[in-house]
Amino acid sequence: MNPSSLHISNTTTMSETPASHRMPVELLLEVAKWMDNQTLSRLSRTCTSFKDEFRDQLRKRAIEYAVPTLNPSYWRHELVNAVRQSQGRSDEISASTRSALARVYSDEIWEGLRPEWEAFLPRQPLYDAICWGHYLTVDRLLRGGGVEVANGQNFWDEPMLHIAVELGRVEAVRLLLQHGADPNIEDKAQMRALDIRVPRCAHAATYRLLVDAGGVSSSLHMFGMDMLNLKGGACLLLDVIENARGTGRYEPRWWVILVSAIRGEHRDFLEEIFDHRPELLQLWRESLASPKVTLFDVAVKLARFQIAALLVRKGVRLHDAPADYWFIDSKIRRIHVPYREVWKALFTRAPVVLLDALLERPELRDYKFKDAIREAAMRLNGLSSSAHTTKFVDRI
Structure with missing residues (x-):
């Protein structure tokens, strides 16, 4: 027989091997358990049918590698070794001591011992990659493990997303969200990613990623206070409020937020808010001294006259002044001041910019x-002072 024909015959016989004679799937999976990660990955890439069979195994391996968890058996072994090393002892530790040490993990003492035991913990590749800013590694780990890895936690039950936010790792935050991390995942203290104070250099970008992903802060009011001095903070706050629609959450305490913005002279924040929510200009509160205190009144009282001018130009309501709001001009004429806001600006010696803003209002166009x-x-x-001025200031 020709050798070449023999070769062709053998090849044909191998390719036509009946499916019943091939290695069962169960046996393939059993073999996979004894392969290291690298071998399993290479075998999956080599053979398409293997890839389909090993897909779940590969994902499970990827998850266990990226965010390993600790089980009680680990602590029974590692904590005992840690105590031995710290005390320089090599003798056997009693069973009762082993049991007590194993309970440390679930005890409140565990949190306080974090720095001491951290050296004895196994590494979490995803945690390390986020901390060191190795974003290529972060991306690879997330591609292998998917949403389970993206929502993984470290050994102190801190979500990886929270860690990335706290460290200001904007690219890590983007990758985690891209691979399915829940922007509203809570830690054991019921804090969300938007509740975490971000390093200043990564403030706006981090918050924007979380908000665009549907993030909602656990306290809309506190989030609003954090947005006062942030560029684009007003739009972020409004977007978070929109994300919270239908969740049963109320709007933030706008009066407190806006008064704080006036006090801190956060002009950009106020402009953005009033451009999108002009109705907020009409907020008011009662006080012991006056039945109705407006945002304009607060700005004037705090001597934030530029902010008061902004409120006027944005359309804050002007209130009719009583008949006794008048003064005598240089020509001995009695001049009635038509609006309470104009009276305040006049007799609190406000800068001209505020009075100009008031006199430009349509209500006073023909005055x-x-x-x-x-x-x-x-x-x-x-x-500097006069009895005349004092008289009018007392009437404000």
């Missing part, structure tokens, strides 16, 4: 005595 009011403002601003 006949604008020049008299400007003249009175210049005269009052030029006086």
Whole structure:
């Protein structure tokens, strides 16, 4: 027989081996248990049919490798060794001591011993990669383990997403969310990613990723306070409020947030808020001194006159002044001030910028005595003190 024909015959026979004569799937999976990760991965890439059979095994291996967990048997062994090393002892430790040490993991003492026991913990590749900013490794681990790895936790039950946020690792946050990390996952203290204070350099980018992924803070009010001095913070707050629709959460305490913004002179935040939510300009509160205190009143009282001018230009409501709000001009004419806000600006010696903003309002466009009011403002601003000025200030 020709050798070449023999070769062809053998090849044909191997390719036509009946399926019943091939290695059963159960046996393949059993063999896979004894392969190391590298061998299993290579075998899966070599043979397409193996890849299909080993898919679950590979994912399980990837998860166990990226975010390994600790079981009681680990602690019974490792904690005993840790005590031996710390005390320089090599003798056998009693069974009762072993049992007590094993319970440390689930005890409150565990958190306090974190620095001491950290050296004895096995490594978590995903945790290490996030901490060191090795984003290529983060991406590979997430591709292998998927959403289970993305929502993994370290040995102190801290979600990997929280760790990335706290460290300001913006790219790690992006990768975790891209691979299915829950932006609203809570740690054991019921904190969410948006509740964590982010390093300043990564503030806006980190929050934007979380908000775009549907993140909601556990306290809309506290989140709003954190957004005051952040560029684009007002839009982030409004987007989080939108994400929270239908969750049963109420809107934040707007009065407190806006007063804080006025006090801190966070002009950008206020402009963004009022551009998107103009109705907030009309907020007011009662006080012991006045039945109605507006945001304008707060700005004037705090001497935040530039902010008061902003409120006026954005459309804060002007309130009619009583009939006794008048003064005598240089021509001995009695000039009635039509609005309480104009009166306050005039007799608290506010800068001209505030009075100009008020006099430009449509309500005062045809007011006949604008020049008299400007003249009175210049005269009052030029006086250090006078009985006349004091009289009007007392009436505010």
